Structures are given as C-alpha cells and as structure tokens.
Amino acid sequence: MAAPPRQRRRTVRRTGQGPAARAVPAPALRSRAVSARATAPARRRASDLIDQILALDPGRRGIAAIARAGAAAAAAHALRGARRVLIVTGFTVANGTPETDGPPGAAVLGRALRRLGARVRYVTDRPNAPVLAAALETLGEPRPIVIYPDNGNVAPRVLAAERPTHLVAIERPGRNRAGDYLNMRGESIAAWNAPLDDLFVVPSGATTVGIGDGGNEIGMGSARARFARLGRLQARIASVVRVDHLVVAGVSNWGGYGVAAALSQLTGRDLLHSAALERRLVQACVAAGAADGVTRRREATVDGLPLETHAAVVELLRWAGRSGIIRP
Amino acid sequence: MAAPPRQRRRTVRRTGQGPAARAVPAPALRSRAVSARATAPARRRASDLIDQILALDPGRRGIAAIARAGAAAAAAHALRGARRVLIVTGFTVANGTPETDGPPGAAVLGRALRRLGARVRYVTDRPNAPVLAAALETLGEPRPIVIYPDNGNVAPRVLAAERPTHLVAIERPGRNRAGDYLNMRGESIAAWNAPLDDLFVVPSGATTVGIGDGGNEIGMGSARARFARLGRLQARIASVVRVDHLVVAGVSNWGGYGVAAALSQLTGRDLLHSAALERRLVQACVAAGAADGVTRRREATVDGLPLETHAAVVELLRWAGRSGIIRP
Numbered sequence: 001m002a003a004p005p006r007q008r009r010r011t012v013r014r015t016g017q018g019p020a021a022r023a024v025p026a027p028a029l030r031s032r033a034v035s036a037r038a039t040a041p042a043r044r045r046a047s048d049l050i051d052q053i054l055a056l057d058p059g060r061r062g063i064a065a066i067a068r069a070g071a072a073a074a075a076a077h078a079l080r081g082a083r084r085v086l087i088v089t090g091f092t093v094a095n096g097t098p099e100t101d102g103p104p105g106a107a108v109l110g111r112a113l114r115r116l117g118a119r120v121r122y123v124t125d126r127p128n129a130p131v132l133a134a135a136l137e138t139l140g141e142p143r144p145i146v147i148y149p150d151n152g153n154v155a156p157r158v159l160a161a162e163r164p165t166h167l168v169a170i171e172r173p174g175r176n177r178a179g180d181y182l183n184m185r186g187e188s189i190a191a192w193n194a195p196l197d198d199l200f201v202v203p204s205g206a207t208t209v210g211i212g213d214g215g216n217e218i219g220m221g222s223a224r225a226r227f228a229r230l231g232r233l234q235a236r237i238a239s240v241v242r243v244d245h246l247v248v249a250g251v252s253n254w255g256g257y258g259v260a261a262a263l264s265q266l267t268g269r270d271l272l273h274s275a276a277l278e279r280r281l282v283q284a285c286v287a288a289g290a291a292d293g294v295t296r297r298r299e300a301t302v303d304g305l306p307l308e309t310h311a312a313v314v315e316l317l318r319w320a321g322r323s324g325i326i327r328p
Numbered sequence: 329m330a331a332p333p334r335q336r337r338r339t340v341r342r343t344g345q346g347p348a349a350r351a352v353p354a355p356a357l358r359s360r361a362v363s364a365r366a367t368a369p370a371r372r373r374a375s376d377l378i379d380q381i382l383a384l385d386p387g388r389r390g391i392a393a394i395a396r397a398g399a400a401a402a403a404a405h406a407l408r409g410a411r412r413v414l415i416v417t418g419f420t421v422a423n424g425t426p427e428t429d430g431p432p433g434a435a436v437l438g439r440a441l442r443r444l445g446a447r448v449r450y451v452t453d454r455p456n457a458p459v460l461a462a463a464l465e466t467l468g469e470p471r472p473i474v475i476y477p478d479n480g481n482v483a484p485r486v487l488a489a490e491r492p493t494h495l496v497a498i499e500r501p502g503r504n505r506a507g508d509y510l511n512m513r514g515e516s517i518a519a520w521n522a523p524l525d526d527l528f529v530v531p532s533g534a535t536t537v538g539i540g541d542g543g544n545e546i547g548m549g550s551a552r553a554r555f556a557r558l559g560r561l562q563a564r565i566a567s568v569v570r571v572d573h574l575v576v577a578g579v580s581n582w583g584g585y586g587v588a589a590a591l592s593q594l595t596g597r598d599l600l601h602s603a604a605l606e607r608r609l610v611q612a613c614v615a616a617g618a619a620d621g622v623t624r625r626r627e628a629t630v631d632g633l634p635l636e637t638h639a640a641v642v643e644l645l646r647w648a649g650r651s652g653i654i655r656p
Contacts, residue, residue: 052384052392058377058647275636305647308603312643319386319637 048073049320050265053313054249054258058305059294061214062230066223067248072255075209075245076262079166082118085110086146086164086206088172088199088218090128091293092192093183098128099293100302102171104281105211105256107135109168112260112271114141121162123148125194127289134288138281139273148194155198159206167204169218170211171252172196174239182237184214184294197241210243211255213303219243251303254313261321272321275311282307376401377648378593381641382577382586386633387622389542390558394551395576400583403537403573404590407494410446413438414474414492414534416500416527416546418456419621420520421511426456427621428630430499432609433539433584435463437496440588440599442469449490451476453522455617462616466609467601476522483526487534495532497546498539499580500524502567510565512542512622525569538571539583541631547571579631582641589649600646603639610635 050072057063079085089106092098103124110120121144124132129147136143146158173181173193181190197218200208210219215227215234221242228235249255257272264271273281283300291297294304302310378400385391407413417434420426431452438448449472452460457475464471474486501509501521509518525546528536538547543555543562549570556563577583585600592599601609611628619625622632630638 049384049386052380056377056380056644064380275640308643309647312603312640315636315640316384316644319633 050258050261050317053316053320054247054254056250056254056313058250058309059213059303061250062227062234063213063248063250065230066215066226068223068246071245071247072258072262073265075211075247075259076266078207078245079113079118079168079209079259080116080263080266082113082116082166082207084162084164085113085118085120085166085168086123086162086199087120088123088167088169088196089132090124090193090196091171091173091217092125092127092189093291093293094189094296095192096127097291097296098131098289099171100131100282100285100290100300101213101252101293103128103132103135103285103290104278104302105170105253106132106168107139107141107281108253108273109170109256109260110136111139111141111273112263115269115271116263116267118166120144121146123158123196123199125196126150127192130288131285131290134284135281138284139277148196150194153198155202159199159202159204164204164206166209167199167206168209168211169197169200169243170256171213172218173216174200174210174212174218174220174241176216176236176238177240182216184216184237186233186236197239200241200243207245208243209245209247209259210241211247211249211252211259212239213249213252213255215239217252219246220248222246223248251305251310251313253302253310254317257314257317261317264321270322272318273314274318275314278311278314279307282310378586378589378645381644381648382575382582384578384582384641386578386637387541387631389578390555390562391541391576391578393558394543394554396551396574399573399575400586400590401593403539403575403587404594406535406573407441407446407496407537407587408444408591408594410441410444410494410535412490412492413441413446413448413494413496414451414490414527415448416451416495416497416524417460418452418521418524419499419501419545420453420455420517421619421621422517422624423520424455425619425624426459426617427499428459428610428613428618428628429541429580429621431456431460431463431613431618432606432630433498433581434460434496435467435469435609436581436601437498437584437588438464439467439469439601440591443597443599444591444595446494448472449474451486451524451527453524454478455520458616459613459618462612463609466612467605476524478522481526483530487527487530487532492532492534494537495527495534496537496539497525497528497571498584499541500546501544502528502538502540502546502548502569504544504564504566505568510544512544512565514561514564525567528569528571535573536571537573537575537587538569539575539577539580539587541577541580541583543567545580547574548576550574551576579633579638579641581630581638582645585642585645589645592649598650600649601642602646603642606639606642607635610638
C-alpha cells in the first residue's frame with residue numbers, strides 16, 4: 001500500500017487549545033531514593049502511578065500543591081524493616097462523632113507491616129477505639145490498641161512503654177500554631193481529641209510518618225508553608241507537627257493504602273487489601289459508630305465519597321502496587 | 329479542656345522531604361470556557377477531577393506533559409449540541425490484530441451523544457468493524473457503521489454523504505511527518521490501517537475532536553511539539569493530524585469515557601456506562617477478534633491493564649461526572 005499523502009490542511013485551528021488552556025501538571029520526578037533504581041532515562045521518567053492516584057483530589061483541597069512525588073515510596077522504604085511500630089489514628093470531627101477516614105487506612109497499613117515482621121500496636125483515644133477495633137477485626141487482625149489517657153503528660157510514658165522504632169499517624173489531629181486543634185471548618189475540636197500529637201512532639205528517636213488530607217493532621221507541619229498558601233482558613237487550621245515522611249492524599253485512608261501498595265512494590269508481596277474488603281471495612285466502622293467526616297452522616301461513605309469510589313481507588317492501587325508500570 | 333502545649337520540637341527533620349524530592353504537579357487551571365463558571369477564588373481552583381483521572385499514566389507515556397487541563401470539558405462543550413457526529417476509531421497494531429482500545433470508548437461516547445439528540449454514525453476499516461459492532465451491541469446501541477473503502481480518494485465522498493457537523497476520532501492512527509503510520513514501537517502499520525485521517529485533513533467545516541494516548545493518533549498533531557520532546561521514538565511516530573479539541577488520556581478508551589463524564593456533568597444526565605458494562609464491553613471486543621494493543625494477546629485486557637483497573641476508572645469517572653466536587 002502506498003504511503004498516504006501528506007497532510008493537506010496545515011492551518012492551526014485551536015479553539016480548544018487557546019492561551020486560556022493551561023498545561024496539566026508536568027510529570028514529576030520521584031525522590032532520589034526511588035528513582036535511582038529506575039532504568040528509564042531521566043527525560044522519560046514520569047510520576048509514580050501511586051503518587052498520581054493519591055493526588056486525585058475529589059475534595060478540591062489543593063492536594064497536588066502540597067504532595068511530593070515519591071512520598072509513599074519514601075515512607076515505604078523507611079517502614080520496610082521496622083521493628084516496633086506505633087500507629088496513631090482517629091479523628092473526632094464533632095462531639096461523639098468519630099469519622100470513617102483514618103482507622104481503615106491504619107488497619108490496612110498496620111496489617112502490611114505486621115506481615116513484614118514488625119510488632120505493630122495502635123494508639124487512639126476513647127471515641128475512636130471501637131471504630132479502629134472494628135476495622136482491625138474486619139481484616140482478621142489482632143487488636144493491640146492502647147487507649148491514650150485523657151490527661152497528664154502521658155506521651156513520655158507511652159513512648160517509654162512501647163519503645164517504638166517507627167511512629168505512624170493517619171488522619172489524626174495535629175495542633176496549629178496557636179496550640180489548638182481545628183477541623184476543616186475552622187472550629188476547635190480540642191475538647192474531643194486527646195493530644196496524641198504529643199507522641200510526635202516529644203523526642204523519641206523513632207522515625208516518623210504522617211498521612212493526611214486536610215492540612216490539620218499530624219505531619220502536615222512538614223508542608224505547612226505550601227498548605228498555608230492555599231488560603232486564610234488553611235493557614236489557620238494548618239498543623240505545625242512535623243514528621244520525617246509526609247504522605248498527602250485526596251483521602252487519608254488512600255494515603256495508608258498507597259504506602260501499603262508501595263510496600264507491595266518494594267517487597268514483591270501482596271500487602272494491600274481487596275476492593276471487597278474495602279467495602280466491608282467502611283461498613284464495619286459505621287456499624288461501630290463512625291460517621292462520614294464531611295457529611296457528618298452515619299453512612300458507609302468516607303469524606304463524602306461513596307463506597308464504590310473507594311473500592312475503585314483500592315483496585316487502581318492494587319495494580320500500581322503489583323507492577324506500577326506497563327512494559328510493552 | 330486546656331489548649332495543649334505548643335510544639336516543643338522545632339528542629340527540621342526531613343529525610344523524606346529533602347531536595348531530591350520534587351513537587352507533585354501543581355494544580356492546573358481549567359480552560360477559560362470552564363473556569364469562568366467556577367465560584368472558588370482563583371488561588372483555590374484545582375485541576376478538574378476528570379482531568380486528573382485521565383492523566384493517570386500507567387504506561388508511563390508522559391501523558392501529564394502533553395495533556396491540557398479542561399480538555400475533556402472543552403470537548404464536551406463543543407459536542408453538547410452536535411447534530412451529525414461521525415466517530416472514527418479502530419487501531420490495527422499488527423496484521424489481523426485490531427486492538428481492544430478505541431471501540432469501547434467510541435461506543436460509549438457515541439451512545440452519550442445519541443442520547444443528547446445527535447445523529448451518530450461510525451467510520452472504521454474492515455478489520456475493526458466486527459470489534460466496533462460488538463461494542464455497540466453490548467451497549468444495546470444501533471450499529472450504523474460505515475466501512476471506509478480500501479482505496480481511492482474517498483474522504484470527500486464520505487464527508488459529502490454524511491455531512492458531519494462534528495468529527496470525533498478515538499484511538500485511530502494519524503500520519504506522521506513522513507506521511508507514514510507508525511505503531512508505538514516505531515513499525516509502519518500503514519498496510520493494515522486505511523487512511524481514515526483523511527477525514528480530518530480534508531476541509532469539511534466540521535468541528536473536530538481527537539482522543540489518544542500514544543502520540544501517533546489522529547489529533548495528536550495539536551500536541552506534537554510537546555510530545556516530540558519526550559524522545560526520539562516519540563518524535564518519529566508523532567502524528568501531524570490536528571483537531572480543534574484534543575483529549576489525551578492514559579488509555580484512549582478512558583478519554584472517551586472522560587468526555588462522556590464531562591457531558592454528564594454539563595447536562596446533569598447520567599451518560600456514562602457502568603463498571604459492569606465496561607467489563608462486558610472489553611470481553612465482547614475480544615470475542616469479536618480484538619487483542620490487547622500492548623501485550624498483543626487476545627485476552628480481556630486493554631493496554632496491558634486488567635479488566636478491574638478499567639472498571640475502577642469508570643467508577644471514578646462516574647463519581648467525577650456526577651458532581652466532580654465534594655461540597656462540605
């Protein structure tokens with residue numbers, strides 16, 4: 001067959017490509033720890049698929065502006081050989097209203113680390129304990145939950161008893177500049193959330209990982225400048241509590257799943273849960289008293305997103321964790 | 329409860345946030361046609377969730393570098409009131425091997441446009457006709473498929489007969505600078521793919537939309553400079569055939585679904601298919617003779633990705649098309 005004629009129409013018609021159209025984010029390089037192992041030449045290196053999935057921003061919170069490429073992979077590297085892990089979670093958005101975001105991510109990541117040989121224990125406060133227990137039970141995991149005492153300078157005592165080599169926070173309130181704890185609406189929630197962030201403030205020698213989606217969680221101090229630039233409310237609620245490895249995601253649970261997917265990629269083991277288990281996890285949290293943190297309704301949604309959306313994210317992360325790249 | 333003490337540890341520990349970590353893509357603004365309707369202040373305006381889903385790049389093709397924020401929305405705006413639409417699809421990757429990417433996206437977008445009142449017809453060549461017919465049948469759609477004649481300067485004849493107001497191409501080879509058609513490996517596929525891109529080259533007055541994922545498809549001429557910058561192979565295979573509205577996605581089918589989701593958002597109607605139908609669509613294409621374009625195997629995968637991954641993307645797009653934003 002003869003080669004077809006060259007294109008005849010060469011005039012530029014670009015109503016959909018005019019100057020008002022802005023470029024979609026350029027591909028970001030992964031952190032050196034990860035990219036050093038990549039074989040593709042630097043110019044072709046694109047964002048890690050796990051990064052891209054975590055950066056999905058259904059709540060329009062400016063996640064892409066505060067997230068760092070390679071964050072989940074870096075956290076996974078740091079956690080891979082962990083011996084004693086303490087996972088902190090639980091966000092009470094209003095009096096008596098623990099939310100569905102946090103415990104599922106904590107349970108899934110905790111299970112992954114336990115399977116990799118770590119001793120994993122959990123710390124939360126009283127309102128969130130039944131929710132976290134329900135999440136762990138759904139996964140068939142042991143439930144070594146430490147309930148954080150209500151008062152006193154207890155962080156040093158907990159740290160001395162647990163001697164964690166790694167501290168992980170998922171969707172747990174972190175204090176702001178004024179020492180208060182604010183929800184996404186800017187209201188103080190200090191009365192209903194114990195100061196578990198003390199565990200990350202007291203020097204412990206542990207490697208710290210923080211996972212969040214709203215800027216007001218433990219760990220977000222590491223991205224405070226970028227987050228505070230998003231607006232006045234953000235600057236007010238922004239936490240100052242820093243971590244060694246911050247993972248920002250559209251939904252905090254996704255961040256926990258993303259680190260588990262990165263651990264799968266790193267170890268060649270299947271450490272992430274299934275889409276079917278995801279549905280059961282959220283349902284179990286609601287049955288144990290949790291509500292959606294955005295709608296405040298006691299229904300099986302997380303951050304206003306239906307169950308099927310979360311199951312879909314788990315499915316995508318499963319693929320990303322299995323290979324992360326298609327090789328033609 | 330007393331406000332908790334201020335953070336004591338203020339030293340910066342940032343092994344995971346060192347200079348090697350690069351920023352994840354900044355949030356991109358949508359094209360003016362779309363963003364003019366947004367109510368959020370400019371500084372808080374983030375990428376459209378549909379854009380973010382389409383930019384997922386499992387094949388590491390540098391999609392984010394060539395995609396434009398707001399592209400699916402702009403294409404949907406252009407197609408919304410279309411009267412006569414001609415949809416061109418079908419990519420034969422090797423002799424006798426039509427691929428699973430293209431016909432599902434064409435059928436889903438065609439169904440959406442037919443439901444919105446357009447007269448929709450399809451054009452493909454002989455190897456792809458049974459695959460496209462199977463996709464349409466799965467959706468319960470009529471199958472008005474025009475088989476493009478094998479030789480002769482037929483484009484003007486087809487255009488005169490169909491008088492399309494809108495021309496849409498999904499995953500259809502577009503000629504490169506040398507007038508040849510190359511696959512992603514750089515091999516000529518001109519012998520097995522009729523020059524349907526003539527329909528987009530001959531002046532017709534129709535508004536043109538192109539959807540692709542590899543740079544070598546109809547429409548990619550509108551992003552040729554950006555794509556060619558990705559490497560030597562890309563510069564060689566890059567198509568020169570331009571369109572008014574280019575939509576680039578990690579998988580071309582997703583691009584078609586993304587435009588259908590944007591049409592849903594625009595019209596308030598449910599115009600996207602379901603995750604269950606997605607599975608059946610791909611299976612029907614394989615039963616009709618299609619193979620995976622990357623693995624070349626005749627199995628129910630698209631671009632090397634398992635069925636569940638595509639079903640997950642459909643599920644995410646369904647949510648994005650329903651609302652696209654969580655309002656707390």
